[in-house]
Amino acid sequence: MTERELIEYIERLTASRDVPWLETGIGDDAAIIRPPGSGASLAVTTDMAVEGVHYEEETAVELAARKAVARALSDVAAMAARPLCAFAAVLLGAGRDEQTGRRLMGALVEAARQMGAPLVGGDIAVAKGATTCITVTAVGTPGPAGFVLRSGAMFGDAICVTGRLGGSLQGRHLRFSPRINEALHLSQEYDLHALIDISDGLSTDALHLAAASGRGMALRAADIPIAAAASRGEREPLWHALNDGEDYELLFCLSARQAQRAAREGAAGLEVTVIGTVEESEESFLLMPDGSRQTLESGGWEHEL
């Protein structure tokens, strides 16, 4: 069971429920709820950082804690939301002594504060044989343009990305900053039609936008901004930029005219690159430098059950 199958499975299970306060359920970067009696909607997302999956056993617990918080906050950014607060559940496993636990919790508190979502609740369990697992739930309020979903990409839109992609395993995956301010800036300055963060890889996440919007994505290979770290991988840099994942950059769609301005002005100091266009058909493809077309396939990380 892939994560996508699971999402569809839960969508089916939940689709029949009478939940008028649920504006967007499973399938976007965060759920959007509008609690009864409340004038405001909230984005809520939950993410894990698991030892051996999202970081190595040798990784300092401070970096593991930081990554756990940043992963959740990147989902908040992917909704163009403003961080409000965070909750952490920590399973502390084998070889983790009291001092390590204190360091981990301290780092969670500090990272959450730095990223604008103070830690206000949590749970902790210790099991000698267990794998350390940090779960962070983050809550966000609407940004200047409300929330931006994955589903609004329109035929003729330009597809843009912040920063540079690929090679995240060289270190970036532990040290990235969630693009919160950049997403707030972009959503204030432009009419963003669709937005996602690149966690699974450009190829996979572009297909997520495509599926949610019912449109195809045409990416121009030559225009994809490639990180220096991508050239230190085993395959060609483009492959890493498309498929490595964990870039935690923003991928978004807006009118071609607005995209030109965004590329010129950047996003709160970060470069913005136009990398493709939204197609009328639902077919997504990669335009190669030699003019050939390759079907865009999900080569990024798919969580296999």
Add this chain to the structure above:
Amino acid sequence: MTERELIEYIERLTASRDVPWLETGIGDDAAIIRPPGSGASLAVTTDMAVEGVHYEEETAVELAARKAVARALSDVAAMAARPLCAFAAVLLGAGRDEQTGRRLMGALVEAARQMGAPLVGGDIAVAKGATTCITVTAVGTPGPAGFVLRSGAMFGDAICVTGRLGGSLQGRHLRFSPRINEALHLSQEYDLHALIDISDGLSTDALHLAAASGRGMALRAADIPIAAAASRGEREPLWHALNDGEDYELLFCLSARQAQRAAREGAAGLEVTVIGTVEESEESFLLMPDGSRQTLESGGWEHEL
């Protein structure tokens, strides 16, 4: 580092932050947030169910999933809140195949629906060597009397408990129903001054109420309602009723007169027993049948780091 020390540690870390939207932070059964622009407060809590800690490897994943949801919803009940929705993060460990994953996710969805908090978001990770860990974050809205905290117990109040205590490991810990309706009923019918769910054990959780309220709790040993399962343990039944934990019953304080009526009428069909009184001093003790006093000590589960 015990869980209590951790809570105090985070309280210190967060106390200095300027978070006007945080009505109640770490230290109660759930955090209470009032998002900017919202007219309504929310209770949010996050809880884990970890294989080998909260359930055995042999436990059916359906029961494990149910317990994970019920633990979080018991914290919602402990605020006298109305469940709104839930989020789940699942780390699926060794020996768990695709079919097991589907069963677990299906059980999470079903338990959350049954308990009135539909699952609307989640995350999943698979690691062959990992311990299965299910984290559930639950969101609740104010009940008929708003939220009821741990901190309002007043000198002269009666201390009451729902149901019967002890012996939960005999099976109840996997099959309990969070006392949501009972808490809503009680908070509508009576002016509850303080409320908690008994997860760590009557002794520990009474001391939690005492500490939060700055008052002592005097419990009458002879009046504590003891579950039949408590007599099948290794020690005397009273010990199990005081210290086993995982009863997930409600422990609450209200005026002595109201308590008499609650004991007579019960809570939505569940028995209510008056088991003690709130003292003026901060000392908590157990009144034994022979008239002696024993200092009330935390004998329940304390999460050790």
